[in-house]
Amino acid sequence: MSTKIDKIILDKGVQEYKSTKSILLQLRDIPVRTEKDDGSEEAPCVSDEMKMDMGKNTMHLVSYQGEFLKPCPGTKEYICCGYQILNVGTNCPLDCSYCILQAYFNRPNLRVHVNLEEQLGQVFEAIDSEPDKIFRVGTGEFTDSLALDPITRWSEMILKGFSKRKNAVLELKTKTANTAGLLGSKYRDRIIVSWSLNSPFISRREEHGAASLTRRLECARECQSEGFTIGFHFDPLIQHRDWMDEYRKTVDLMDRYIEPEGIIWMSLGSFRFMPALKPIIRRRHPETSVLDGEFVLGLDGKMRYFKPIRMELYAFLKELLHQWHPDLGLYLCMESNEVWQESMGWRPETSEGLRNYLDERVRNFFG
Amino acid sequence: MKKEINNITELIPQSVPLRNIDDSPGPCCMSFGFDLNPLIQSIERVGLINPPLLKRDNQGSITIITGYRRIKALKSLHTDSAGCRILSGDNILQVECLLLNLHDNLAIRKLNDVEKGMVLVRLIPWVKTLEIVDHYMPLLGLPSNKATLASYLKIEEEMEVQAKESIAHGQLSFRNAIMLLDIDSISRSSIIDLISNMKLTVNQQRQLIDYTIDLSHVEGRSIPDFLDDQSIKRINSDTRMNNPQKGRALIRYLRMKRYPSVSKAEREFKKMVSRLNLGEMVRIDHSPSFESPYYRLEVLFKDGPSLRGKLENFMREDIDSLRDPWKKKR
Numbered sequence: 001m002s003t004k005i006d007k008i009i010l011d012k013g014v015q016e017y018k019s020t021k022s023i024l025l026q027l028r029d030i031p032v033r034t035e036k037d038d039g040s041e042e043a044p045c046v047s048d049e050m051k052m053d054m055g056k057n058t059m060h061l062v063s064y065q066g067e068f069l070k071p072c073p074g075t076k077e078y079i080c081c082g083y084q085i086l087n088v089g090t091n092c093p094l095d096c097s098y099c100i101l102q103a104y105f106n107r108p109n110l111r112v113h114v115n116l117e118e119q120l121g122q123v124f125e126a127i128d129s130e131p132d133k134i135f136r137v138g139t140g141e142f143t144d145s146l147a148l149d150p151i152t153r154w155s156e157m158i159l160k161g162f163s164k165r166k167n168a169v170l171e172l173k174t175k176t177a178n179t180a181g182l183l184g185s186k187y188r189d190r191i192i193v194s195w196s197l198n199s200p201f202i203s204r205r206e207e208h209g210a211a212s213l214t215r216r217l218e219c220a221r222e223c224q225s226e227g228f229t230i231g232f233h234f235d236p237l238i239q240h241r242d243w244m245d246e247y248r249k250t251v252d253l254m255d256r257y258i259e260p261e262g263i264i265w266m267s268l269g270s271f272r273f274m275p276a277l278k279p280i281i282r283r284r285h286p287e288t289s290v291l292d293g294e295f296v297l298g299l300d301g302k303m304r305y306f307k308p309i310r311m312e313l314y315a316f317l318k319e320l321l322h323q324w325h326p327d328l329g330l331y332l333c334m335e336s337n338e339v340w341q342e343s344m345g346w347r348p349e350t351s352e353g354l355r356n357y358l359d360e361r362v363r364n365f366f367g
Numbered sequence: 368m369k370k371e372i373n374n375i376t377e378l379i380p381q382s383v384p385l386r387n388i389d390d391s392p393g394p395c396c397m398s399f400g401f402d403l404n405p406l407i408q409s410i411e412r413v414g415l416i417n418p419p420l421l422k423r424d425n426q427g428s429i430t431i432i433t434g435y436r437r438i439k440a441l442k443s444l445h446t447d448s449a450g451c452r453i454l455s456g457d458n459i460l461q462v463e464c465l466l467l468n469l470h471d472n473l474a475i476r477k478l479n480d481v482e483k484g485m486v487l488v489r490l491i492p493w494v495k496t497l498e499i500v501d502h503y504m505p506l507l508g509l510p511s512n513k514a515t516l517a518s519y520l521k522i523e524e525e526m527e528v529q530a531k532e533s534i535a536h537g538q539l540s541f542r543n544a545i546m547l548l549d550i551d552s553i554s555r556s557s558i559i560d561l562i563s564n565m566k567l568t569v570n571q572q573r574q575l576i577d578y579t580i581d582l583s584h585v586e587g588r589s590i591p592d593f594l595d596d597q598s599i600k601r602i603n604s605d606t607r608m609n610n611p612q613k614g615r616a617l618i619r620y621l622r623m624k625r626y627p628s629v630s631k632a633e634r635e636f637k638k639m640v641s642r643l644n645l646g647e648m649v650r651i652d653h654s655p656s657f658e659s660p661y662y663r664l665e666v667l668f669k670d671g672p673s674l675r676g677k678l679e680n681f682m683r684e685d686i687d688s689l690r691d692p693w694k695k696k697r
Contacts, residue, residue, distance in 0.1 A: 282549055282580065283549050289584075291581065292584060292585045294625075294627070294628050296629060297656065297658070299658055299659065306656060306657075307656075307658060308632070308693040309628060336660065
């Protein structure tokens with residue numbers, strides 16, 4: 001995947017950050033504009049063109065004033081894994097048709113938080129202040145963890161701090177093959193590199209700009225052989241024609257490339273979305289088939305597959321993956337105990353139960 | 368603003384031959400989907416009370432600033448001339464005329480959604496977006512945000528007259544019209560025809576649009592082709608049903624097509640419950656789309672003994688047969 005940045009916007013006052021300088025040096029041939037005080041560089045509301053491309057070719061360097069480390073927004077209606085998000089930036093250069101970010105953020109452009117390095121101290125202070133708690137931290141919720149890494153050098157910046165802490169792990173979640181920065185780093189301990197996977201059909205038709213499944217798995221193999229712990233995420237699982245055969249093909253591919261013993265965890269999550277995302281997907285991806293299924297309103301206000309369909313998807317994947325290796329750290333993302341029990345054969349009872357399960361995986365892998 | 372504009376009321380109305388007035392809607396007009404008859408009847412009864420305001424340029428051509436409907440009503444009454452106020456000269460800014468019209472309208476009536484869109488589109492070249500959002504949208508009774516502005520501009524600029532008429536006449540809700548913006552005009556027209564024919568409620572309109580767009584994707588058919596479905600035609604032409612019944616039948620049919628598994632589960636559940644002899648005062652319901660793991664038992668009773676009686680009857684029924692409808696029988 002090659003990121004085609006054709007414009008850079010600088011927020012007021014970001015020029016002095018080390019990251020800004022490094023990014024500008026990387027992208028020295030790209031025109032740079034400075035954000036005006038009145039915010040007029042922001043896309044006007046009426047620009048359909050901007051809404052359609054979401055500013056995926058514009059890198060916007062901002063000084064983020066919110067908290068860098070925040071819990072993943074779960075809901076009490078479903079069981080949540082207690083993940084923490086390190087908010088390095090928002091929006092993503094990939095263009096997956098099902099991506100919730102299309103409706104999640106109201107600001108366009110690839111926003112890079114260039115004050116991250118300066119704020120990392122506070123992040124680690126928060127982690128160190130609770131030594132008995134395990135922080136499972138990821139950068140891949142509001143953007144792809146590695147898609148912009150060749151430009152932003154996020155991995156270079158954050159690996160060291162996590163690698164030397166005993167109560168945290170950092171997960172870099174991606175659909176790209178941008179692992180050069182990681183592989184060049186000397187840090188391995190407590191770093192998890194994970195790939196989002198899907199069926200070849202969905203990957204080919206819906207994950208625009210992402211690396212092919214084979215390429216993702218080649219990278220995963222390389223990372224594994226270079227000493228990284230790896231993870232996988234089948235999220236979103238999408239019901240489509242021949243979905244069983246198609247997902248089986250992906251698991252067959254995994255078998256060809258990956259040593260399952262080195263997988264810390266694999267999540268399964270069926271496609272779910274805020275109702276506001278639907279018209280955006282229809283507009284931006286008119287050929288998509290991700291909306292074809294039977295989606296009903298979930299208890300958290302999001303649309304999700306009708307319960308027995310979700311159970312069938314999970315149970316099928318669970319069985320398939322279990323046959324491959326019985327100890328993959330399989331878990332469901334944002335599901336009810338009922339669905340857990342029916343499809344996985346056990347249930348964590350509470351969000352804390354799931355947290356404990358995953359924390360235990362961390363202890364087993366990293367001590 | 369020009370001095371005369373600040374003192375409009377001081378302008379003495381002059382008799383203007385109506386044939387000299389260009390009665391096309393013009394750049395200031397913000398009237399759409401109106402019924403001229405009440406105004407015609409009013410003028411017939413009491414005459415023209417408020418004189419229209421016209422603009423005469425240096426070449427002598429006359430356009431309407433305010434009073435488009437009054438001029439139209441007078442013309443349809445075959446009136447030769449009418450007393451009008453006239454602003455003369457080429458140095459009157461279009462935006463000034465536009466604001467005069469806007470305030471004239473706001474003072475006497477409520478604009479429909481199409482007319483609000485007309486106002487906003489006409490303001491865009493002259494007024495900054497932020498000012499439109501902060502000042503003019505509240506004046507029009509609209510929420511002050513850019514997304515709403517964008518929707519109104521799109522409706523005005525992209526919708527066909529047929530669709531706008533449906534909105535202006537309240538047959539098609541504005542929110543539902545926005546849903547139609549993402550499909551082509553032929554598809555739009557076929558959906559609006561159905562909405563108008565069956566006089567669907569706002570909620571039914573939303574469901575019709577949503578299901579139709581989804582099903583046309585799932586089945587790989589165009590929307591007009593999909594709506595040409597025999598079952599839909601049969602519902603539409605069924606003379607035994609009135610419009611509300613047709614609306615409900617249509618939505619029920621589309622929902623079953625769109626959600627076959629959910630519909631099947633609902634039918635199964637209904638069947639399961641109906642096999643129990645619950646009587647009229649006891650109900651068992653499932654959660655919306657069965658998403659919650661729990662079912663609800665509702666018992667109406669007068670007092671303790673009657674509750675006990677109902678519960679004892681209930682316990683004698685085969686309640687062990689109740690299960691999630693997608694699960695095999697125990």
